[in-house]
Amino acid sequence: MGCSPSFIEDKMPKIIYKTDLNNVDWAEMKTTLCQDAFDNGRSPEQLKTSFENSYAVCIAYADNQIISTARALSDGVCNAYLIDVWTLSAYRHQGIATTTIQNILSRLKGQHVYLFTDDVPELYQKLGFVEQPIGMGKIVGKWLGHEK
Ligand SMILES: CC(C)(COP(=O)(O)OP(=O)(O)OC[C@H]1O[C@@H](n2cnc3c(N)ncnc32)[C@H](O)[C@@H]1OP(=O)(O)O)[C@@H](O)C(=O)NCCC(=O)NCCS
Numbered sequence: 001m002g003c004s005p006s007f008i009e010d011k012m013p014k015i016i017y018k019t020d021l022n023n024v025d026w027a028e029m030k031t032t033l034c035q036d037a038f039d040n041g042r043s044p045e046q047l048k049t050s051f052e053n054s055y056a057v058c059i060a061y062a063d064n065q066i067i068s069t070a071r072a073l074s075d076g077v078c079n080a081y082l083i084d085v086w087t088l089s090a091y092r093h094q095g096i097a098t099t100t101i102q103n104i105l106s107r108l109k110g111q112h113v114y115l116f117t118d119d120v121p122e123l124y125q126k127l128g129f130v131e132q133p134i135g136m137g138k139i140v141g142k143w144l145g146h147e148k
Contacts, residue, residue, distance in 0.1 A: 018061065021048075026044035029044070036086070041144050057070070058101075068088065070084060082104065082114070098126070098127065
């Protein structure tokens with residue numbers, strides 16, 4: 001029995017990339033990140049604030065489900081930081097993170113874009129990033145502890 005075109009379409013939902021935060025279900029994002037082992041402790045409200053306070057965001061959807069994110073902090077002039085780059089496990093190695101990052105970079109022309117990765121330098125190298133040691137970092141107080 002052969003596969004009809006509609007069957008193939010059903011198995012491969014269209015990926016939609018959005019650069020706005022309209023109708024984002026932050027609880028869904030939190031649950032999906034948890035299930036995909038990419039939760040860093042932010043509540044749905046903190047995820048919302050993180051994304052809303054970003055200079056550029058890109059969220060990919062398949063069948064209305066969030067399957068990939070990327071966002072950048074920027075001063076809008078010369079310096080930006082790429083963060084929250086993630087693709088749901090079932091959708092990896094299809095170029096989705098590459099597309100979300102390229103979308104973000106298209107809005108950062110003329111800026112130096114920095115990022116930190118300990119897992120996947122290949123992803124960023126393919127997009128033209130080069131290592132620029134030494135990165136340094138510090139958590140001020142306790143992670144996600146915002147008490148004064
Ligand atoms: C890293 C991650 C975002 C990649 O998402 P993706 O949509 O699969 O990425 P792409 O399909 O655009 O990958 C493009 C290229 O990057 C490289 N790459 C992607 N994932 C990789 C991995 N786990 N290990 C090594 N190289 C990888 C490959 O060269 C890949 O090309 P290929 O699929 O032809 O081999 C995804 O695996 C993920 O969410 N991982 C967990 C979260 C994470 O580590 N985020 C990065 C934080 S810095």
